[in-house]
Amino acid sequence: MEINEKLLKQVTETKYLTVENAWRYRTIIRYFYLQAQKMKYWIYKEEVFEELKKHDIFKDYTIEQCRQDLDALVEWKNLNAVQDTSKASTIEEFKNKQFRYQITDYTVEIERMILKLENWKIEGASLEPSLLERFKKEIEKFKDMKNRDMKEVGSWWMSLNEDFKRLNQNYQDYIRHLNSVKAEEMMKTQQFLIFKDKFIEYLRNFVKELQQNSYAIEYIIKDVDEDTEKIVLDKVVEYSKSIPRLDMEISEKDIKENILGRWLSIKEWFLGSNFQESEASKLFGITNQIIRKITRYAFQIVESRNTAANRKEEYKKLCNIFLQAKDMEEAHMISAYAFGIPHMKHIRIDKHRETESINSGVYDEKPYEVIIKPRVRTYREKRDRTPIKDNTEKKKKILKETIEKRNQERKIIEGYIIDNQIEISKLPKIEPYVRTTLLKWISRANSSPDWKAKTEDGRVFKLIKSKNNERCTLDCEDGQLEMPSYILKFE
Secondary structure, three states: OOOOHHHHOOOHHHHHHOOOOHHHHHHHHHHHHHHHHOOOOOEEHHHHHHHHHOOHHHOOOOHHHHHHHHHHHHHOOOEEEEEOOOOOOOHHHHHOOOEEEEEOHHHHHHHHHHHHHHOHHHHOOOOOHHHHHHHHHHHOOOHHHHHOOHHHHHHHHHHHHHHHHHHHHHHHHHHHHHOOHHHHHHHOOHHHHHOHHHHHHHHHHHHHHHHHHHHHHHHHHHHOOHHHHHHHHHHHHHHHHHOOOOOOOOOHHHHHHHHHHHHHHHHHHHHOOOOOOOHHHHHHHHHHHHHHHHHHHHHHHHHHHHHHHHHHHHHHHHHHHHHOOOOHHHHHHHHHHHHOOOOOOOOOOOOOOOOOOOOOOHHHOOOOOOOOOOOOOOOOOOOOOOOOOOOHHHHHHHHHHHHHHHHHHHHHHHOOOEOOEEEHHHOOOEOHHHHHHHHHHHHHHHHOOOOEEEOOOOOEEEEEOOOOOOEEEEEEOOEEEEEEOOEEEEO
16 A cells, blocks of 8 residues: 555545535535536526525525535535626626636545445345356457557456456445345344245355356466567556546556556456465355355244244143153153153263264173272372382493593593693694593683683693784594694693
8 A cells, every 4th residue: 555645635525524514515516416417517606596495494595605605615625616707797796706616526426426325225236147247258358459459448448347346346245235234133034034045046146157257257367378468458558548637647657557456456356366365266155155144044943933833732742641641650751751861970981982883882882991099189099119220330330431431531631741731733633522621621721810720630731822823723533623822831
């Protein structure tokens, strides 16, 4: 969505619908609108006043009030006022400024919308299969428009968009009406059963036509190649640019975006997009859902009516059976048969049955054992006692192996100590654990304020850094490490 000045500014032309004397302003605008439909565009205030005085509600209306109302409508840009100097024969008449008025195009569209809203319930919406058929015939001409002239393509495009607009708007209005609260309440009444079958048949016929035509339209749109699409839409843009407009100038970019947006909406309506299914598919589901809902409501109405009628006779029959019982024991048996066994306990087990037959009884299947535990707080399950194993020998063996390994590593590291110091830059290729030990010692010395640290066996050393911050490469069996050229001096 693009937010611009047109979207943010107030629409002053609609003030006449909501102000205090809206009943007077709306009547005047309606008169101007009806006269414009008769091709009478310029009207004098005397004509407006004479028309209003014909109605009882304007019996106290004056010519001065009429002039004030017309001035207000001119200020709100609902009317255009032009001074009529053709009838002025004297200077005094010229000064009085006799005006004639014309309704603006903006107000004509507003009044057209108001009329449509007033007759909304009368017109209603519908699911007309003929609209799909017409749209299919128009979309079939797409490839043929490639070789037609600009005017013919423009006329075809207007007709295609009008059919698509009516199809989209009609189905949305009709579905919204069927999903309204009023329609829900109507479906639950018994009067709805009278035209239920006719209603469902109407919806099913629409679904049938939608299936036939939507798949055909989908195939036609997919069959249009990009070159043909570009040529035809470019002709539509050229036609739209050629239409003269007196009140505004529309850029070619806006016209092209509008036309491409409409074509994209048509394609997404029947083909869908990467993010959601097509409107045609949604309409299938919605219509079928409404049919199921209507059928369910009708079934509930019939069932409730039949149940109320049948239960009465059943109760009478049951009362007669109880009256014919010989004694209390037989009455108890009849009661158990009619109402079930009172205070029955059901035991449910989580067991895989060997058969799924509904005729198989409890005694036909193998028994299932259930261990019942006491429901008391002090109950504790018995645990098996296991003795603690003696791992002394195993520990000794592991300790011996560890000591031998550490001694061996220490001897190897001591082999790198020359003249009581280890010079990193002069070390040969070393093993990974030697590198790890050296880096650990260096880290300890770096953390000390006097650059001193102890090894694992208690030997004290001092870390000496290179004066020129020289660096070296420590060669290891698993790779090379670039680091400062340290010297570890042992005391």
